[in-house]
Amino acid sequence: MPGRVRSDPLKNPERPYLAIGLEGSANKFGAGVIKHFVDGTTAVLSNIRHTYITPPGEGFQPRHTALHHREWALQIIQECLVKAGVSMHDLDCICYTKGPGMGAPLQSVALVARTLSLLYNKPLVGVNHCVGHIEMGREVTGxxxxxxxxxxxxxxxxxxxxxxxxxxxxxxxxxxxxxxxxxxxxxxxxxxxxxxxxxxxxxxxxxxxxxxxxxxxxxxxxxxxxxxxxxxxxxxxxxxxxxxxxxxxxxxxxxxxxxxxxxxxxxxxxxxxxxxxxxxxxxxxxxxxxxxxxxxxxxxxxxxxxxxxxxxxxxxxxxERFCIDNGIMIAQAGLLSFRMGFETPISKSTCTQRFRTDQVHVSWRA
Structure with a gap:
């Protein structure tokens, strides 16, 4: 996973940590806010998404899907923050889907994440979409x-x-x-x-x-x-x-x-x-x-x-709340990585359509 590791990993935080996750690798744009408590428990504060639906017999094209994500991003993020009862200033990091997925939609999400990071001076964490699914599954099911x-x-x-x-x-x-x-x-x-x-x-x-x-x-x-x-x-x-x-x-x-x-x-x-x-x-x-x-x-x-x-x-x-693509799974995997000291510099906040599951260093698991 391209990025840098901070010298002060947050394995055992002295306070709760908050992250927002942005997902848009295919035809769903999702945003979710997650909270990690000091005792190791986790709370899903919000998880909202909107799906780009095409007529019967048609698939979704990358260009049109990317346009959908750009049109809905601001509204979904605002709803997500309101439901969670937090503001952008309260967050510790902004997590986004780096890949794999469709190129144009991924780029739209990365652009939104970069913009928020620069506006609010928050660290970025690029997340592997597949690892997001796995970590959310482990968290929800035990x-x-x-x-x-x-x-x-x-x-x-x-x-x-x-x-x-x-x-x-x-x-x-x-x-x-x-x-x-x-x-x-x-x-x-x-x-x-x-x-x-x-x-x-x-x-x-x-x-x-x-x-x-x-x-x-x-x-x-x-x-x-x-x-x-x-x-x-x-x-x-x-x-x-x-x-x-x-x-x-x-x-x-x-x-x-x-x-x-x-x-x-x-x-x-x-x-x-x-x-x-x-x-x-x-x-x-x-x-x-x-x-x-x-x-x-x-x-x-x-x-x-x-x-x-x-x-x-x-x-x-x-x-379907957690199986289908959603923002909270990106927030979960991203915050786990962030607490181990990982960040994605703005200069490397790109995306890739081919980002294999086995390319990720799973530093948060012993």
Whole structure:
């Protein structure tokens, strides 16, 4: 993590510390204020976000998403501070998402963070988006040393901690699982409100047929692009009925959008459970922590729970407040780093679309 380390690390502060986190790596702009108390406890004072939603069948373009973030940044930050009952002067640092993510939206957030830092003379802390998810998950669930399944629109990784680094045991070799689900939602014209993945989940609950589609695991890695191509091809099958209704009384062997959502979800989630179990066996862990936007999917949590129970383990999961991209996770990871003496100089307050989880020095963990 580029930056500098102060000579006076704040491992054991004599007073509470406050941080604001700004997140905008994809189509959500979020801001959150967190407080670390002297006794080691943490309080989420506010966590507000706004989502850029496009029409059905359309994704979100970087330029338009960046414009959304610039339009909403001031309002969201003001609401965040008011709800927390603090001012910018009360904060100890300003944390922002350095990467990974979409270039233009990341740049918009970095610009806002730099401006606030200069206006209020507050230290900056650049945060790895993936580590933000992990640290918020650990804080909310109480998981001690879990295997982490990080699943979102842009990332799919199986992670475990070792020697002050989050090591990647397996990952998607092409597109992320969330991207796979989102793109299929566009193919069948599902709404993007509140999120395409959520609407896939609801549609899958109505599915009745598990159709054969590719299942691709390679050791602890997975691949989703071929699966997406295969399930898209089924929408051109003569048995496919976009409205889910047979054409006549004898038309019983049909494929519905719900069947495709069900089959896609069951297949890709089974792959994720398999590689997570393999990582658990490798490191001897009994805990699984699911983070990232796709981690809010109840079916994924259920399938992972069955596997963990069979191994005498436990799944730690969260709801959409903390799974989906948010500012408080950036504040949490940023403040942990700041208390260990880390700061990001203004001259290095850039962002990068490719900032791997295992590039971060996790100095706050022994």
């Amino acid at each position: 998981a001690q040393n879990p295997v982490v399944l990080y699943v979102s629109g842009g990332n799919t990784q199986v992670i475990a901690y070792s020697r002050q680094c989050y090591r990647i045991f397996g990952e998607a070799l092409d597109i992320a699982v969330g991207n796979c689900l989102d793109r299929f939602a566009r193919v069948i014209n599902l709404s993007n409100d509140p999120a395409p993945g959520y609407n896939i989940e609801q549609e899958a609950k109505k599915g009745k047929r598990l159709l054969p589609i590719p299942y691709v695991t390679k050791g602890m890695d997975v691949s989703f692009s071929g699966i997406l191509t295969a399930v898209e091809a089924l929408t051109t099958d003569k048995r496919f009925r976009p409205d889910g209704q047979p054409k006549n009384a004898n038309d019983e062997d049909i494929i519905t959008p719900a069947d495709l959502c069900f089959s896609l979800q069951e297949t890709v989630f089974a792959m994720l459970v398999e590689i997570t179990e393999r990582a658990m066996a490798h490191i001897g862990s009994k805990e699984v922590l699911i983070v990232g936007g796709v981690g809010a999917n109840e079916r994924l949590q259920e399938m992972m729970g069955v596997m963990a129970e069979e191994r005498g383990g436990k799944v730690f999961a969260m709801d």
